[in-house]
Amino acid sequence: MNDKLQILQLVRLRGRTTAADVAASTGLSTDSVDSVVRELCDAGLVQDLRGRLKLTGDGRVELTALIAAEREGVDQARMSAAYHDFSSVNATFKQLVTDWQLVDEDKPNDHTDAAYDAAVISRLEGVHTDFRPLLERLTELAPRLKMYPARFDAALTKIRDGDHSWLARPLIDSYHTAWFELHEDLIGLAGLTRAEEAAAGRAQ
Incomplete structure (x- = not known):
């Protein structure tokens, strides 16, 4: 399962959300979410605005590509x-x-x-x-x-x-x-x- 896809999608849907809320909704561990969020922020796909996560333009492009790739396997x-x-x-x-x-x-x-x-x-x-x-x-x-x-x-x-x-x-x-x-x-x-x-x- 693609944790990156799950997290990007939830951040998109929520507009602005917290890592704790992402973990609660996805069922992923807090440590896993924190680790992936750091990677996404470093890659410029997500912004951390005082603890609130927001998808960037590049993040939307990446999410669209990930969903398209997932769809090919369905x-x-x-x-x-x-x-x-x-x-x-x-x-x-x-x-x-x-x-x-x-x-x-x-x-x-x-x-x-x-x-x-x-x-x-x-x-x-x-x-x-x-x-x-x-x-x-x-x-x-x-x-x-x-x-x-x-x-x-x-x-x-x-x-x-x-x-x-x-x-x-x-x-x-x-x-x-x-x-x-x-x-x-x-x-x-x-x-x-x-x-x-x-x-x-x-x-x-």
Whole structure:
């Protein structure tokens, strides 16, 4: 597995992040992340801005090349089929998040209706269970994605424990954050672009 690719991609997706957050999300050891980050900074691919990591222009070029090389080793027919299946469950998840954030389509959810929130969380439980076989297919096709099952499980555990911010809150490794980042990984692995997916109504 290419640690350099994993780290560059996560730094790109997060905008600015810390080495500790990268380690937590990728499952790599802190020492491994620190070592690779030093190499990336020395090579001018990443900037360390007071502990916040940011991808440079050269870093984006390198990341694009690494993803293209990774894609060559992935069965594209199987990836295309898996991405098609993902698009269906992605639509379900997007609607779930919308319903979590809004009530009656346009009223912000103030989360005072416990029964309403519980119903949405119950739907998330169903998505989580139904999605697992497809997620396993995806991780078999691209081993770099093997960090995602643990991330989804961890976020759902926090939600079950009563901290509902882990469903869709930004800037933490919430269920939605992991989902968004997985979608971005799949777009790259399938040889697509976010602009194409947004035009098709499939990008978040």
